[in-house]
Every structure is written in structure tokens, then in C-alpha cells.
Amino acid sequence: MPALLTLSAISKTFANGTVALGPMDLSIQEGEFVSLVGPSGCGKSTALRLIAGLIAPTGGTVQFPQGRPETGFVFQEPTLMPWADALANAMRLKGVAASEAEDRAAAALKRVGLSDFLHAYPRALSGGMKMRVSIARALAAGPKLLLMDEPFAALDEFTRQALNDDLLALWAEDKLTVTFVTHSVFESAYLSTRVVMVTPRPGRIAAVIDQHPPVPRDASFRLTPEFSAYAGHISNALKQAMEGAH
Amino acid sequence: MNTVLKIAIPVGLGIAVIAAWQWAVTALAISPIVLPGPDAIARAFVSDFANLSAALWTTLRITIVAFVLAVVGGVALAVLFSQSRIIETALFPYAVILQVTPVVAIAPIVTIWVGYDNINAVLLILAWIVAFFPILANTTLGLRSADHNLIDLFRLYGASRWQILWKLRFPSALPYLLSAMKVSGGLALIGVVVAEFAAGTGTATGLAWLITLATRNLHMATAFAALVLLSILGIVIFFVLSALEWALLHRWHESAIARER
Numbered sequence: 001m002p003a004l005l006t007l008s009a010i011s012k013t014f015a016n017g018t019v020a021l022g023p024m025d026l027s028i029q030e031g032e033f034v035s036l037v038g039p040s041g042c043g044k045s046t047a048l049r050l051i052a053g054l055i056a057p058t059g060g061t062v063q064f065p066q067g068r069p070e071t072g073f074v075f076q077e078p079t080l081m082p083w084a085d086a087l088a089n090a091m092r093l094k095g096v097a098a099s100e101a102e103d104r105a106a107a108a109l110k111r112v113g114l115s116d117f118l119h120a121y122p123r124a125l126s127g128g129m130k131m132r133v134s135i136a137r138a139l140a141a142g143p144k145l146l147l148m149d150e151p152f153a154a155l156d157e158f159t160r161q162a163l164n165d166d167l168l169a170l171w172a173e174d175k176l177t178v179t180f181v182t183h184s185v186f187e188s189a190y191l192s193t194r195v196v197m198v199t200p201r202p203g204r205i206a207a208v209i210d211q212h213p214p215v216p217r218d219a220s221f222r223l224t225p226e227f228s229a230y231a232g233h234i235s236n237a238l239k240q241a242m243e244g245a246h
Numbered sequence: 247m248n249t250v251l252k253i254a255i256p257v258g259l260g261i262a263v264i265a266a267w268q269w270a271v272t273a274l275a276i277s278p279i280v281l282p283g284p285d286a287i288a289r290a291f292v293s294d295f296a297n298l299s300a301a302l303w304t305t306l307r308i309t310i311v312a313f314v315l316a317v318v319g320g321v322a323l324a325v326l327f328s329q330s331r332i333i334e335t336a337l338f339p340y341a342v343i344l345q346v347t348p349v350v351a352i353a354p355i356v357t358i359w360v361g362y363d364n365i366n367a368v369l370l371i372l373a374w375i376v377a378f379f380p381i382l383a384n385t386t387l388g389l390r391s392a393d394h395n396l397i398d399l400f401r402l403y404g405a406s407r408w409q410i411l412w413k414l415r416f417p418s419a420l421p422y423l424l425s426a427m428k429v430s431g432g433l434a435l436i437g438v439v440v441a442e443f444a445a446g447t448g449t450a451t452g453l454a455w456l457i458t459l460a461t462r463n464l465h466m467a468t469a470f471a472a473l474v475l476l477s478i479l480g481i482v483i484f485f486v487l488s489a490l491e492w493a494l495l496h497r498w499h500e501s502a503i504a505r506e507r
Contacts, residue, residue: 052398052402054402073402075395075399093404093405094403
């Protein structure tokens with residue numbers, strides 16, 4: 001089965017001379033939940049933006065063997081339009097008629113548990129709820145590939161764990177392929193089928209850790225020896241990646 | 247402070263000042279040529295009602311037209327700037343030059359060009375020059391202040407340039423535009439008045455000319471009445487634009503949100 005996306009020797013140097021990333025090779029299969037883990041400023045976000053096509057690589061290529069999939073993007077900040085209610089924020093702009101876009105947005109908001117808040121403005125929503133709107137917006141696009149850039153980093157631990165579980169449910173239901181950037185060892189241990197360790201600038205792959213967590217899983221998984229082992233592996237790999245950089 | 251006090255205190259002060267003024271004019275027997283009392287000004291409103299209302303209408307009309315054209319021109323140019331850095335680089339310095347050159351200095355030249363027989367057009371042009379720059383500068387800034395991540399998202403989800411402008415950049419710029427409109431509304435009025443003084447001719451028939459005429463003839467009460475009308479006009483413009491701002495922003499913008507303390 002061909003990969004959903006393949007990064008070949010991809011690198012990015014910004015105009016100011018900063019070498020942010022690469023070269024990096026990475027292939028992601030359909031249905032995977034891949035976490036890019038590394039310290040802040042290691043080019044993880046740059047990799048995500050390259051995959052989304054928001055920026056162009058300096059070297060190497062981003063390929064989609066099965067064609068560019070419908071892609072959803074979730075930023076660390078909820079990035080909502082303050083003048084629009086939740087429904088309008090989650091609506092798609094293109095490809096569908098307005099009424100259909102509204103139905104889809106409403107359905108997506110329902111899936112993230114916000115059916116009672118369709119007409120709430122962002123300022124009336126909590127941080128977690130805003131992030132849910134942001135995720136609903138990505139879902140409303142009907143994505144095959146979901147790119148998430150430290151989406152839960154600014155949330156409190158309770159909200160974060162709830163959203164982790166919701167995200168896993170959505171991933172399983174929609175058979176999504178998720179590429180998830182985080183600097184949290186535990187989050188990546190809980191969520192991923194594969195963890196890709198990225199070194200500090202320039203971002204290179206230091207280690208790849210395959211995981212086979214049970215599906216579905218819930219918070220009790222965090223108490224298992226299996227989870228501890230995953231977290232231990234990731235933690236060690238992170239330490240080595242950091243030391244290798246110095 | 248509760249709402250009643252917020253209104254009662256300044257109104258009370260106003261009444262006290264007017265009463266003191268009236269008392270001073272009477273008690274010290276101040277000549278009405280130097281300072282007319284409030285009663286004389288009130289009488290001037292009645293006796294000169296026809297002249298005052300005609301002049302008010304002239305000033306109001308030109309102010310509104312100049313203001314509307316300033317908003318239309320300023321926003322249109324700002325949109326152009328937001329779409330093309332080259333156009334902005336080429337034109338912005340000239341917009342600044344137009345802004346920093348005192349309108350009083352331009353007035354005689356514009357008057358000669360456009361002609362004394364088209365004095366209302368002269369006033370319109372001068373008021374427009376004064377009023378349009380805040381709209382241009384603020385709207386340009388607002389259009390550029392749209393969240394870059396949102397712009398990326400719009401692009402990712404296939405939005406056209408037009409959709410990004412209309413659905414993202416324009417709402418982002420709206421608070422900036424409305425704020426600039428409050429400044430420009432007042433400036434348009436000032437522009438008309440200054441231009442009328444600067445043009446200095448009897449073919450202009452607004453409140454400023456009425457003041458010129460009244461002071462020349464030592465009809466100070468009429469001059470004060472015209473001045474009061476100008477102040478009221480400025481206040482009304484400010485409140486109308488503030489109400490517009492509130493109507494458009496109160497549902498979402500931080501500036502319009504009341505907080506419990």
C-alpha cells in the first residue's frame with residue numbers, strides 16, 4: 001500500500017538564514033497517528049506547514065502518492081474569527097453550498113460536544129471549548145489528513161486529557177491520518193501509533209518509536225505498565241536527541 | 247458611578263456655569279459687544295433662526311458629503327494598498343504629504359483652481375483632504391492586522407483572494423475603520439469650517455461665514471449662537487459614529503464588552 005505522504009530529504013532555510021529543518025525523510029501511512037516530538041523551536045511546526053503546503057521547502061520534496069488529501073489544520077491557538085459565532089467559524093468556504101457547509105459545521109460541532117453552543121461567540125467560550133471549535137472546523141472540511149500543531153499545549157491538564165480522548169475517538173471513527181506536533185512525552189505516548197523524535201534546530205529525525213496501544217483506550221491506559229514503557233522510551237530518546245545536539 | 251450621576255454631574259456643572267455667566271454679564275455690566283449673555287444668545291437663536299438654520303444646513307451637508315467620500319476613498323485606497331505593496335509604496339508618501347500640509351495653506355490655491363463660484367466644491371475638497379487620511383492609515387493597518395494563521399487556514403481551505411479580503415481582512419479592519427471614522431467625522435467638520443474661513447468670501451454660506459459676518463458687524467450674540475451650533479454638530483457627529491461603532495462591534499469586540507468587576 002502506498003504511503004499517504006512522503007517527505008524526501010526535505011529541508012527549510014528561512015530568508016534570515018535560520019536553518020529550521022532537515023534534511024528529513026519521513027513516510028506516513030494512511031490511518032497512522034504520528035507524533036513529532038522535540039523541544040520547542042526544533043522545526044516540528046515547520047515540517048507541518050511544509051506538509052500543508054503553507055510554505056515551500058528549500059530542498060527536497062513533499063509527495064502524496066495517492067494525490068493531495070483533503071487536509072485539516074489545527075494550530076496551538078484556537079485561531080477563531082472573533083466576529084463570527086462557532087457555527088460560522090466552523091463553516092467551510094469552498095466546494096459546498098452555504099446550506100450544506102452550515103449542516104456540516106453543525107454536525108462537526110456536535111461531534112466535539114458543542115451542539116448547545118452553535119451561536120456562541122469565541123469570547124464566550126472557554127479555552128478548551130475554543131479548541132473544540134477549532135477541531136470542528138478542521139473536521140468540517142472532511143479531512144483525510146489532520147495536521148495538529150501543539151493543539152492542546154495551552155490547556156489545563158484535565159481539558160487536555162479530555163480532548164486527547166475525544167481526538168482518539170474521532171481518529172478511530174473517521175479513519176483519519178493524524179500528524180501531531182507536541183513537546184509532551186506523555187501526550188505522545190498516549191496518542192500515537194508512531195513517535196518521531198526531532199532534534200533541536202535544525203530539525204532532524206533522531207529516533208522513530210513504533211507503538212501498539214490498545215484501540216479503543218481510555219484514561220486507565222495511563223496506569224498500565226505498557227504506557228509507562230512507552231513514556232520511558234520516548235523520554236530516553238528525547239534525552240539522547242538533546243545530548244546529540246550539543 | 248451610576249448612570250444618573252454620570253449625566254447629572256456634567257449637566258449640573260453646565261447649568262452652574264451658564265448661571266454664573268449670566269450673573270457676571272448683568273452684575274458687571276459687560277458690553278454685549280465683548281461678551282453677550284446666555285439670554286442674548288438665546289434671543290439670537292430666535293431672531294436669526296432663518297440665517298442660522300440655512301448656514302447649519304450648508305455646513306452639515308458639506309461635512310456629511312466630505313465625510314462619506316473620505317470613508318469611501320480611504321477604504322478603497324486602503325484595499326488597494328493591502329493588495330499591492332507596489333501601489334502602497336508609490337502612493338503612501340503622497341498621502342502623507344497631503345495630510346501634513348496645513349489645509350489653510352492649500353485653501354487659497356484650491357479656491358483659485360476650482361473658482362469662487364464653486365465655493366461649496368472647494369469646501370468639499372478641503373474637508374475631504376483633512377478627513378480622508380485617518381481612514382486610509384487606520385484601514386490599511388487594520389487590513390494588514392488579520393491573524394496570519396487565519397489567512398493560512400483560509401488559503402489551505404481554498405479561499406479566493408476576494409474571500410480572504412471580504413470575510414477575513416475586512417472584519418479584522420472594522421474596529422480600526424470605525425475608530426478612524428470617529429476622528430474623521432470631527433475632522434470633516436473642522437475642515438469645512440477652516441476652509442470657509444480660509445476661502446474668506448461671501449459666496450460661502452456656512453456657519454463659519456456667518457461667524458465672520460456677525461463679528462464684522464459686532465453681532466456677537468449671533469456669532470456665539472453659530473458657535474454653539476457648531477459644537478452641537480460636532481457632538482452629534484461623534485455620538486452617531488460612536489453608536490454605529492457600538493452597533494457593529496458590541497457582540498464580539500473587546501473594546502465594546504462590559505466587564506463585571
